[in-house]
Structures are given as structure tokens and as C-alpha cells.
Amino acid sequence: MATEATHGAEMAEHGTDAGGLVFHPMDQFIVKPLFGDGAVGMFTITNVTLWMLIAILVITGLMVLGTSRRAVIPSRSQSVAEMAYGFIYKMVEDVTGKDGLVYFPYIMTLFMFIVISNFLGLIPMSFTTTSHFAVTVVLALCVFLTVTIIGFVKNGASFLSLFWVSSAPLALRPVLAIIEIISYFVRPVSHSIRLAGNVMAGHAVIKVFAGFAGLALISPLSIVAITAIYGLEVMVAFVQAYVFTILTCVYLKDALHPHH
């Protein structure tokens, strides 16, 4: 998009520097307004808006239009929708137990949004919303706050027994409690950085290899490397969505059943 055009211009401008190699691996993550060149305010319609809208449209297309025939013998899109449904439903049921199924729509929302955003980010020239910490931190904080509130609402003060490892020797328990509390509050950090970090790193690496393609000698190797990393990224796109979702389930299980 506009960045690419700028790239071209950049290359023309600085083409003679550094043997024609231009690396701007992070430019793909720039947030910019879709209309005009204004500052990015809170309500500005940006490429973030565009790609989140596309994600919503894809999710709607798959989960609503794909299942619109309600066929007993499913079509392809309906099978995919049912598979996604069954996959997350079973995950929630297996990890959190029957009483966690109330939260299934929330977890399904998280999973669908992340997995679709990750895959949309793999389209060349696209913008990857899940590569931004602002996005993943909000997602992780939602999970963290929800889970903490659910924990206290469902269990009251006995939710705190999550931090009191009753199976450990008494002398060790205070130490373990401190560790448990720290690890509890680190959860949203690791939860969000894991997702954004993985997605961002893969995309940046692809861009770096793409930068090497400017040298005719290395370009075949560069293309092979891009292909390989792309394949890896396809896997990462799914695995990271899966990991985010299953960790959400695990945290939810801790909130519903805090006793070790």
C-alpha cells in the first residue's frame, strides 16, 4: 500500500547506499489514517480499523453465512465453522469443566478474532492487528480482569487459596505464595507479549529476507527463505491463537476451581 510506494521511493532515493539494500522491517506495523494524512486520533479510521473490519467480515462470513443453510450434511464452509466450534467447545469443556461452558462464547470470540487476524496478517501488504501490543494487551487484560472478577465472585475470599499451596510444607508456603502472586500478575504480560511477539517477529523476519532480495545473487535464497518462514508463520498464526485460547481456559479454570 502507501508504505510500499514510499519504499520504492526510498530505494530510488537511497539506492546507492549499502549496495542497494534497504531494510524497513518495522514499517509494515505503522498505523496510518486511511483517509488523508492527519494525526492518528482515538476515533480516526486507520488501517487498524480496516483490518479489524475485514476480520469481522471474515468471521461473519464463515460463522454466519457459512452456516446459513443449517444443513444436517454440512457444506465445506459449514464444516469449517462446526470444526472451529467443536474445537473450542471441547477445549473449554476439557480444561475448565462443565461449569466453564457459560463462558464459551467469550472464549470463542477471542479465538476467532485472534486466529482470523493472524491469518489475515499473512496476506501480503496487509496489516496485522495482533502484532501490536496495544491490541494483545487489551485482549490479555480483558481475560485477566474477567478471570479475577469471576474468581472472587464465585469463590469469595477463598479464591485467595489459589496462592496458598496447601500441598507444600508449611514453611515453604509463604515463599510459594509470593511466587504464585507474582506469577499471577505476570500472566497478562506473558499472555499478550507471547502473541504479539511471535506474530511481529515472523513478519519482521520475512521483511528482512525480502530486503535481501534486492541483491540478485542472494535473491533465490531469499525467496526460499521467505517461503520457508511463511510456512512457519502459517503454523505460528494458528498455534499462537490456540495457545492464547487454551491459556485463557486454564486461567478460567483457576478462577472456577482455585483449590489445588
Added chain:
Amino acid sequence: MATEPIAEDLAGICVDSHGSAIGMPQLCADWIPNQVFWLVIALVVTFFVLSRIALPRIASVLAERHGTITNDIAAAEELKRQAADAEKAYEKALADARAEAQAISQKTRDEIKAQLDEAVEAADAQIAAKTAESEKAIADIRASALENVELVAKDTAGAIVAALGGSADAATISAAVGNRMKG
């Protein structure tokens, strides 16, 4: 594009004058409110689309399919049971028919045997009667033959006596012949 001057407010602290990122765009605080705002909207929309439309629909489709499969299996069990019943009934009918056939053939055989016995008996009786009759006829014939022989003998004896020049009365001759014949 490169000839266009990049607005200073867009460049700001995150983008340099060439439109490239300075450091990690992820850490640019200017863009965070925008992302958070649109993310919240996107999540709310996604949540409502999924929880109001998609998930109940998929759940109902899955339930319907499960019900259909269960019903089909039950129907198949029922049909299988019916087939087994039908087979049993067929076997029973076959066995009954066989037994009946056996009974009928036995009965027929018995009847034929009885008729045969009767006929044989009647034939035996007839044969016995015929035999008795024949024996009687033979005895009559034999008796009449003896009588004739005696008569002939008497006549012959009288004729012989007359031919020899004797004379004898009939009574003497018949006594003499009778004695000889008894001897």
C-alpha cells in the same frame, strides 16, 4: 509519493520524515488509543455476531445432527429386530409346513395301506371261495367218474360174461364188480 511532504504531525515521534518507523511502531504511544478503541468495537461486534447468531445456530445444527443420527440408529435397530422376527416367523412357518406335510403323507400312507389290506383280504376271501367251489366241483366230477366207471365195468363185465357163454343176472355182476372195485 516521496515528493509529497509528509505532514509533520503524522511523522511525530513514531515515523521519520521518510515515512519509515522509528523503533518499534508497537511502542508508539500515539497510536494506542486508536487501536484500543477499534479493538473494543471489533470485539463487541464479533461477540454479538457469534453469541447471538452463529453459535446458537451451530449448536442447533449439531444437536439436530446428533438427534438425526440417534434416530437413524434406533430406526436401524428396529428394522433389524423386525427382520429377525420375520426370519423367525418364516422359520416357524417352514417347520410347521414340513410337519404338516409329514402328517399328511403319513395319513395318506396309512389310508392306502388300509385300503390295500382290505382289498387283499377281499381277494383272499374270493380266492378261498373259488378254491372251495372248485374242490367241490372236482369231488363231484370224481364221484360221477367213479360211478360211470362202475357202470361201465358192470356193463363190460355183463358183456364179457355173455360173450363167454355164461349168463348172469345183473345183481350178481354188480355185486362182483362192487367187490372188486372196493378191493
